[in-house]
Each structure stands twice: as structure tokens, then as C-alpha cells.
């Protein structure tokens with residue numbers, strides 16, 4: 001099977017170039033201008049942007065919170081991801097207490113069967129002891145080389161000593177660990193304070209966990225990482241103050257990776273006054289325009305490594321399980337399909353980042369950080385032909401009605417976006433054509449090597 005992508009503008013972190021791509025048997029065989037060869041399919045990408053397939057570093061599909069299960073499973077979630085130009089999602093396999101990492105990994109492999117884009121797993125761990133530590137090498141041998149720990153959530157949280165020990169252990173195996181940074185004791189105390197004065201509505205959600213709740217935890221994680229001599233990855237960074245703490249650690253010479261999410265760049269905490277405010281209940285909460293501005297500036301200066309969606313979707317009826325109380329509402333929002341359009345519209349077209357930086361944060365850095373480079377994440381001869389073609393023309397509005405998410409709401413409802421993903425190739429197969437998903441269920445598990453640790 002040979003495919004040629006003609007007349008496109010290739011976007012890579014190092015530069016922009018007009019060239020054609022010849023794809024053979026799932027791999028990029030040649031990159032050159034004016035390729036004239038026989039092919040089974042020729043895709044005209046004239047006027048369009050050709051990227052290495054986007055990698056979403058942060059999704060939660062088919063996640064059971066106990067009270068309810070996310071609206072999207074891997075079938076619907078990866079359809080939406082593919083339509084949004086994402087060729088690989090890194091989802092969080094979750095080791096609940098009493099379970100082994102192997103149990104969690106086996107379960108996630110099952111959940112992910114039938115996915116429409118490729119998938120890899122980070123392993124989220126909820127306990128740290130000798131038994132769990134002994135499992136890490138086994139995970140690495142199965143292509144799982146990144147881990148996540150939570151400072152919050154009763155069912156998941158680790159204490160500082162456990163985080164320290166885990167970071168140290170992972171670093172020795174060249175694995176990278178992400179941490180959800182919020183101060184658990186303080187946010188709980190603030191929830192009690194707010195509840196005691198009758199503030200239970202979504203408006204109280206950002207008040208319960210203001211910027212300092214994240215910044216204190218980022219600062220603490222930075223010091224834990226320093227003591228453990230380990231790389232740290234701050235997942236879903238949302239505040240200017242948290243960013244400042246990470247900058248301080250980098251200035252001390254620490255190896256710090258930063259992930260932010262589209263919602264922290266384009267939505268703010270005034271939305272908690274909306275009639276459907278429950279859909280914005282996520283942690284960390286939406287912030288203020290100063291935070292959006294600081295994060296966009298950090299993207300422009302190369303300080304942010306990757307952009308994940310933290311897609312964790314719930315129907316409005318599931319959000320209502322909280323009875324209107326912010327502290328009981330399932331946390332999370334939908335967004336796996338909208339990442340490229342939001343970043344292109346609100347970061348590239350507004351002049352905050354370049355197209356090359358978009359390519360870096362949407363695919364190349366993720367591939368490097370998470371052990372997929374140079375096989376994925378870059379348009380290069382010999383690489384896997386996971387390719388996303390973005391048509392920058394036209395304008396549309398995001399709506400849950402047109403998203404493929406199995407979700408009756410979108411935090412981005414009604415938001416204007418410029419252009420959209422026209423075509424996606426997954427391992428050389430044309431799966432999205434003119435904005436329509438034409439082939440489903442072709443996603444494969446991505447076996448990852450140890451982290452590239454490019455900030456070491």
C-alpha cells in the first residue's frame with residue numbers, strides 16, 4: 001500500500017517546508033518535493049498543514065470513580081480523538097488499592113480493545129510499598145514507562161514520603177512520573193469552611209482550591225523531586241504561581257516537565273456562574289485571565305512541554321449526582337476532540353506560539369518525553385505514518401452536538417474555532433477523510449521505551 005500526500009506544508013518543530021510525503025506499508029518512506037511515483041492513493045494537501053499525528057498526553061476513558069463511570073469509553077473517546085487529529089492517546093491505567101499494577105494494566109488493555117486511534121498507558125498508582133516497587137520493572141518490560149501519583153482524592157492519594165520514594169525508584173529506571181499537585185488538607189479544610197457558611201454551589205469550587213493550593217503543592221513536589229534527584233512532570237498545570245515554582249526549580253538545575261490543558265488557556269472561573277456550571281467542575285478549577293496569559297507566554301517561551309486534554313467526560317445527569325454541591329459533583333470535562341482547533345485558533349492564530357511550537361507541544365515533545373521518539377511524533381523518513389492534516393481555512397463553532405464524544409455537554413460549547421482537521425492517517429491507513437471518520441477500530445497499543453528525558 002502506497003500513499004502520497006501532495007502539495008502540503010509540513011510543520012515540524014525545526015521548521016516549515018513545502019514537500020510531499022511518500023508512505024509505504026505504514027511508514028514514511030520519502031519526504032521530497034514533487035514526488036512522482038505510482039501510488040494507491042494520492043491525498044492533495046494543497047493549502048493545508050501536515051503534522052506528525054498529535055499525541056494527547058492525558059485522557060481518562062472508561063474510568064470508574066465509584067459513584068459513576070466516565071461517559072466516554074475507549075470506543076467513543078478514541079473516535080473523537082481521531083477526528084480531532086490525535087493519533088495516540090496516553091490514558092491513565094489506574095491501580096486501585098488492593099489491586100496490582102498488572103491487574104490494572106490487564107484491565108486497561110481490555111478496555112482499549114477496538115480503539116480508533118493508537119493508545120499507550122501511564123500507570124496511576126494509589127499505594128507505594130515494596131510490592132508495588134517490585135512491579136515497576138515489569139511494567140517497563142510491557143511498554144509502560146510513565147507513572148502518575150495524586151496528592152489528592154481519598155482513594156488515590158500518596159503522602160510526601162511515598163511520592164519521594166516512588167520518584168526515586170522510577171528515576172533509576174529512566175521512567176518519568178507525573179503528579180497531580182494540590183494541597184489536600186487545605187482544600188478539604190476550605191471545603192468545610194465553605195459548606196459551613198452554606199456555600200455549596202459551583203461558584204465555591206474555585207474558592208475551595210485557589211491558585212495557592214496548586215502552587216504550594218507544585219513547590220513541595222519540586223523540593224521532593226530535588227531530594228529524590230528525580231525528574232518530575234507536573235500534570236495539568238493551571239496557575240501562574242505554580243509556573244513560577246516550576247521555574248525556580250528549573251533555575252536550580254532540576255529536570256521539570258510541564259503539561260497544561262486547553263481549558264486553562266481559554267476558559268476562566270467566571271463560568272462557575274453559568275446555569276450549567278457543573279460541567280466546568282474539574283480539578284484544578286478554571287482560573288483567571290492572568291493565569292491564561294502566563295501559561296500562553298510560557299508556551300511561547302518553550303517552558304511548557306506538552307498539552308493534554310485531561311478528557312474525563314460526564315453527562316449532565318452524572319454531574320447532577322452531586323445534587324448541585326460542588327464538592328460532590330464528579331470532576332472532569334470533555335475535550336479530546338477539540339485540542340488542535342483550540343490551540344491553533346487561540347495560541348497560533350493569536351500569535352502566542354508558532355506553528356513549529358504547536359508541532360512540538362502537540363506531538364514531538366510528547367513522543368520524546370514518553371519514549372516514542374523518533375519512531376513517532378515527527379515527520380521523518382522511517383517514522384510510523386501517523387499523520388494529521390489540518391485545513392486552516394473556514395470557521396466553525398464547537399458543540400457537543402457535533403463532537404463525537406458520548407457526552408451531552410462541552411465546556412467549549414459555542415466557542416469559535418478556525419479551521420479543522422481534514423485528514424488523519426494512522427500507521428499509513430487513511431482513517432479520517434475530509435473530516436469524517438471512515439475507518440474505525442484500527443488503533444494499536446504503543447509499546448514505549450523509557451523516557452527521552454530531554455530536559456536532563
Ligand SMILES: [Zn+2]
Nearest residue numbers: 058060310312
Ligand atoms: Zn487527569
